[in-house]
Amino acid sequence: MIKFLDLQQVNAQYREELLAATARVIDSGWYILGKEVSAFEQAFAQYCQAEHCLGVANGLDALILIFRAYKELGLLNEGDEVIVPANTYIASILSITENNLKPVLVEPDLATYNIAPELVQQAITSKTRAILAVHLYGQCADMPALKKIAEDNNLLLIEDAAQAHGATCLGQKAGSLGDAAGFSFYPGKNLGALGDGGAVTTNNKQLADVINALRNYGSQEKYVNRYQGLNSRLDELQAAILNIKLNYLDAETQRRRTVADQYLNGINNPLISLPTIATNNRHVWHLFIIRTPDRAALQNYLTGQGIQTVIHYPIPPHQQAAYETWNTMQLPVTEKIHQEVLSLPMSPVLSHEDVVQIIGTINEFSL
Ligand SMILES: *Cc1c(COP(=O)(O)O)cnc(C)c1O
Numbered sequence: 001m002i003k004f005l006d007l008q009q010v011n012a013q014y015r016e017e018l019l020a021a022t023a024r025v026i027d028s029g030w031y032i033l034g035k036e037v038s039a040f041e042q043a044f045a046q047y048c049q050a051e052h053c054l055g056v057a058n059g060l061d062a063l064i065l066i067f068r069a070y071k072e073l074g075l076l077n078e079g080d081e082v083i084v085p086a087n088t089y090i091a092s093i094l095s096i097t098e099n100n101l102k103p104v105l106v107e108p109d110l111a112t113y114n115i116a117p118e119l120v121q122q123a124i125t126s127k128t129r130a131i132l133a134v135h136l137y138g139q140c141a142d143m144p145a146l147k148k149i150a151e152d153n154n155l156l157l158i159e160d161a162a163q164a165h166g167a168t169c170l171g172q173k174a175g176s177l178g179d180a181a182g183f184s185f186y187p188g189k190n191l192g193a194l195g196d197g198g199a200v201t202t203n204n205k206q207l208a209d210v211i212n213a214l215r216n217y218g219s220q221e222k223y224v225n226r227y228q229g230l231n232s233r234l235d236e237l238q239a240a241i242l243n244i245k246l247n248y249l250d251a252e253t254q255r256r257r258t259v260a261d262q263y264l265n266g267i268n269n270p271l272i273s274l275p276t277i278a279t280n281n282r283h284v285w286h287l288f289i290i291r292t293p294d295r296a297a298l299q300n301y302l303t304g305q306g307i308q309t310v311i312h313y314p315i316p317p318h319q320q321a322a323y324e325t326w327n328t329m330q331l332p333v334t335e336k337i338h339q340e341v342l343s344l345p346m347s348p349v350l351s352h353e354d355v356v357q358i359i360g361t362i363n364e365f366s367l
Contacts, residue, residue, distance in 0.1 A: 002345055002354045004308040007187055009349045011194065014244055018194070021240040028236070033216065036239035041199070043246055044183075047166070048175030050201035052208035055234025056215050059162040059184025062198040063095030063132070065232065066158055066180045069210040070130075071099060072227055075156065080129040083155075085115040085141075086318060086334040088134045092160045093317045095182070096132065104128070105318055105326070107333040111276040113137060113289070117145035124149075130156035135164035135174050137312075138190065138256075138286035139277065143169045143177040150178075158182070161201075163286040165191040166253050170280045175201040185234075185242055190256070190286050191249050193238040252348035256285040259350050263288055266359035271298075271367065273340075287312055290362075291340040298365055299342055305361045310343045 011018065025036060037055045045053035056062050070076040078100040084092055086105035096103045106123050109116045113136050120131060131150055133141040143157075150157040159181035161167075164174040175181040185197035200211050210227070213220045218229025234242075260283070264274055273291040277283050289312065292298050302309050316338045318326040344358060 001306045001308060002350075002358060004310050004343065004345050005188055005347045006349055007192070010192070010347060013349070014248065017244045018241055021244055022237065025236050025240045031236045033233055034236050036236040036243060037234050040234070040239040040243050040246070043243065044199055045201060047173070047246060047249070048181070048201045049173045050176040050181070051203045052201065052205065054200045054208060054211050054215060055239060056198045056200060056211075057232040057234065058196040059182055059186060059189075059198040060091040060094060061215075061230070061232040062162075062182030062184070062200045063092065063158075063160060064098050065211050065214050065230070066182055066200055066202075066207075067095060067099040067101060067130075068214055069207050070156060072210050072214070073206065076101060076129055079127070081125060081127045082130045082132055083115075083120050083123050083128060084132040085134050085136070086331045087113065087316060087337050088136065088160065089162070089313060090317050090320065090322070091162070091184075092132055092134050093323070095160075097323075101130075102127070105329070105331060105334075107331055108136075108337070109142075110333055110337070112139060112142075112278050113275075113337060114139065114141040114278075115146070117142050117149060120146065121149055124153055124155075128153065128155060130158060132158050132160055133178060134160040135167055137275070137289055138163050138167055138284040139275075140164060140167050140169040140174055140177065140281050142278065144280070147178070156180075162186075162189060162198075164284060165189065166249055166282075167284040168282040176203065179204060180207055185238065190253065190284055191242065191245060193245075194241050195238055197234050197238040197242060199234065253284050255348035255350075256346060257283070259346060259355055260285045260288055262352070262355045263344065263359065266356070267362050269363050269365055271365065272362065285346055287343045288346040289341050289343055291337070292342065293340060294367055295340055295342050297367060298362075301365055302361065307358055307361060308345065311341060312343050313338060
């Protein structure tokens with residue numbers, strides 16, 4: 001069986017270093033907001049070409065805290081509209097509704113799966129205050145176009161970079177392409193912890209200060225509470241692990257790119273649409289997504305041939321029970337994507353031979 005993602009194998013590569021880091025934290029006697037988190041925040045800010053980084057509990061909280069901080073700063077108010085791609089992972093939407101802001105779902109471009117800037121322009125109303133750009137599957141959204149729209153309309157531009165560690169647009173890294181960005185270090189992400197973790201990056205010192213307080217009960221000084229905050233901190237153990245894994249992120253991304261090139265050059269089945277990389281972008285291949293009209297047939301066939309695949313994602317946010325009032329909305333591009341996408345095995349530990357086998361098997365698929 002070729003696994004979609006063998007996390008055990010990914011982390012086994014660094015076993016000795018991870019054990020040593022874990023021991024270092026155990027022996028330090030300091031487990032929350034200490035040296036490991038500070039070191040990681042500094043290293044990850046630098047990696048993202050951003051001035052500030054704040055470690056938080058997970059990717060969803062990173063996004064929630066960004067919107068929450070803008071509310072504390074008076075730049076967002078409840079009921080304000082936030083434009084977001086309709087074909088994103090549910091967490092992007094949850095971060096908006098959790099803050100009592102209003103998501104405005106906009107269709108993506110079918111070639112890149114990222115939000116279509118011309119449709120963003122059309123969706124702007126007098127209540128629009130922000131765009132949440134999602135760098136889906138590891139490729140940056142069209143940030144130059146979105147930045148222009150944001151500037152022209154005085155909107156905040158926030159990145160959901162949970163799938164895009166190290167991705168670039170015009171050479172600039174995800175995490176420094178907008179006003180603030182949220183990252184996830186969920187184990188399966190390109191930079192994955194051994195548990196939950198997340199971070200916010202920004203060049204805005206004021207915003208960073210508010211988030212720094214909000215993640216820690218709204219307190220900057222112990223027992224002095226400036227805001228009604230949360231408890232959403234990256235812990236020392238996960239930070240120590242991330243400090244090690246960050247050193248290997250670029251090498252792992254390079255492996256992903258090699259796998260993606262192999263797929264792109266090798267798959268030539270007319271029933272299959274391959275992903276498109278927009279000019280200006282460096283894709284980091286969190287997921288390698290193909291599309292095919294009869295997805296169930298392809299997935300069953302691949303399973304039968306010992307190749308594990310996953311669907312990201314089977315149900316779009318507007319068709320979820322959690323957002324029942326949207327269930328009658330029609331978003332044909334988003335719906336088509338959710339019906340047709342299939343994620344092929346993709347990871348830094350996938351072997352050349354496995355990829356050759358997957359390509360051969362896919363090219364022999366017929367209806
Ligand atoms: C994973 C993910 C998140 C949420 O991150 P968690 O750490 O799982 O909370 C948000 N947005 C996108 C696009 C994601 O893929």
